[in-house]
Amino acid sequence: MKVKFIGLFVFTLLLSVEQAFANQQTNDIPIGEASVGEWSFALLGGYAAIENPLKERDSLETYVLPTWSYYGENFYIDNTTLGYSLIETDTLLFDIAGYLNEDGALFNLGNDNLSFLDISNYVPRKNVLRPGYVEPVFADIERDFSYMAGASIQWLNEYIQARFVYGKDISVGHHGEEITFSLFNYYQFGHVKLNWQLGAVRKSRTLVEYYYDLTSDEIGNLTSTGLTFDSITNTYGQIAVSYQLTRHLDFVISVKKTWLDDQLLISPLVEKDSYLKGVAGINYKF
């Protein structure tokens, strides 16, 4: 009997929620846009992976991927991006913004306890007969996430959108800088949504040195790596397609390929000249 009452209550509640949603969401949000003043949460079930171009470091694979965003009148949070709009018209957006740098993420996807000995075939020569000989210690190669603060400017029309983002490290202390230029657009054909993006990221020498050079601790205080870096430019292309199954469910596929600047390949930490990031699954929007 009790079960029936609970069932009735749940049924009534679900209908109430459904009706509340039906009243609220009388129209779809245009593609590439977000409702003002509402938190949005989504959970993707499927497969999401990021291939790691760094030597001996794990690629990340996950089967559940949460995403979130909030857009206020001027302020916004979109996953790890934070910003405040100073200018927002139909054709121009100018924001002060912060975002997470991608290099830092590559160093923190999984196995972090790697030393120079793990990523190279270097074998230290043990000169035990030499008086005062101390066996060299190779510190683990660890790099922190860099949170970048700066500004973004975006132009848009019905054919294309273009965005410049400038960011300078405010979390690690290396003060490296990045400029990203990207071209992208969104399309909708009935239930199918499509988004493409092409971009290039210029990274300053200090940022490149922090991530891709080795410190003397990491090479056993033996010698300098002798590497000299300049600023680099990585490029990327992304395509994302989604198919709306219901008001709350989308089938999503997204693939991004990033090509590293040739100069990065001189770093002993880097193995591949490009890497893929991809997602495929069902996205449930709460």
Place this chain on the structure above:
Amino acid sequence: MRQKHLQQLHFFLFFFIVTYGNNALAANGKALQVTPQICVVAQGEKRCQTVVDIQYHTDHLADYCIVIATYHIRRCYQQVQQLQLQVDVKTENSLEIEVQEQHSNAVIAHTTMDVVMYKRKETRKRRNFGWNFL
């Protein structure tokens, strides 16, 4: 215990009726029904354009009129128990519909067809740069 369950059932039924039942009941608890009860203005349009179906049932045989004041409509029927009228409307505002006793003009039943504008929610362009999966 049984009494408690019955109370719970009454509570749920009440909740259910309050939530959904209001649309099923005739306006003002009387037998005047208007279809549609809500007219949604199409996107890009300024007015609601629809055919309003008005029906009234009564137990008392008498002379009645259906009155839509804003449209200057007063359609009268003699010695009837059932009234039906269909009206083409194009309106920006809600429509007040009355059933009057023909000779005294006394309002016997009254209801409203509401007009709701299809208003697009305010949105902003998404920003999602830096390291993200999607």
